[in-house]
Amino acid sequence: MAKLTKKAKTLATAVDVLKLHGIDEAIALAKTHATSKFDETIEVALNLGVDPRHADQMVRGVVTLPKGTGKTVRVGVFARGAKADEATAAGADVVGAEDLMDAIQGGKIDFDRCIATPDMMGLVGRLGKILGPKGLMPNPKLGTVTMNVAAAVEAAKGGQVEYRVEKAGIIHSGIGKASFPAEDLRANFDALVDAVVKAKPTGAKGKYVRKVAVSSSMGPGIKVDTAEVAGA
Known part of the structure; x- marks a missing residue:
């Protein structure tokens, strides 16, 4: 187990690690x-x-955080012709086809989200071993394989985030920056939880949302009382 730094120990002792907090208090x-x-x-x-x-029992989807993420999201789009023009007009940062594939194969991945029109998936499929492990592979279930590239680009830049349950059964997601007003973080928290609850898989047994914690990037985990979490 990694040793805690002096700062981490100080922060951890400043929070009662056993206490369950209300959502607003935790934020x-x-x-x-x-x-x-x-x-x-x-x-x-x-x-x-x-x-x-x-x-x-897989839980995966997208949700638009109403108050945004506070991050600048770079979007790459695989498209040709008019659809490429639409993507560029909508604000996509990188647009291309074979040229974009070559750049990615050469180690240049200059985007945080990847979108593709359906006709480009034969090309994009060759990049599965590169994009897949990075969580960048376009997926029709997530709205990133679509003919409506303009809307997809705008959504990606407008606060839409992907969530996916990890091996241990945990979903990790950012809900904004520490500089956000508390009420904005609460709105984003509620939107995320609502989306995850609605995505409850048919194979889930027993209590669905078992534990919830809130933290800052470098701060300690603060436990949330799941009784306050709608749908838990």
């Missing part, structure tokens, strides 16, 4: 413990009663 505490020189991200960890090794 306020997370903001208080965001003391780094950079604007830390406020993060949420949702421990779900699922085993993602089983296909009928």
Whole structure:
């Protein structure tokens, strides 16, 4: 186990690690413990009663955070002709076809989200081993394989985030920056939880949302009382 730094130990002792907090209190505490020189991200960890090794217990989707993410998101789009023009007009940062594939194969991935028109998936499929592990592979279920590239680009830049349950049954997601007003972070928290609850898989057994914690990038985890979490 990695040793805690002196600062981490100080922060951890400043929070009662056993106490369950209300959502608003947890967000306020997370903001208080965001003391780094950079604007830390406020993060949420949702421990779900699922085993993602089983296909009928996978939880994955997208949600638009109403108050945005506070991050500048670079978007890459695989498209040709008029659709490429639409993507560029909508604000895509990188647009291309074979040229974009060559750049990616050469090690240049200059985007955070990747979108493709359906006719480009034969090309994009060759990049699966590169884009897949980075979570960048376009997926029709996530709205990133679409003919409506303009809307997809605008959504990606307008606060839409992807969430996916990890092996341990936990979803990690940012809900904004520590500089955000507490009420904006709460609005984003509620939007994320609502989306995850609605995405409850058919194979989930027992209590769905088992544990919730809020933290800043460098701060301690602050436990949230799941009784306050709608749909838990």
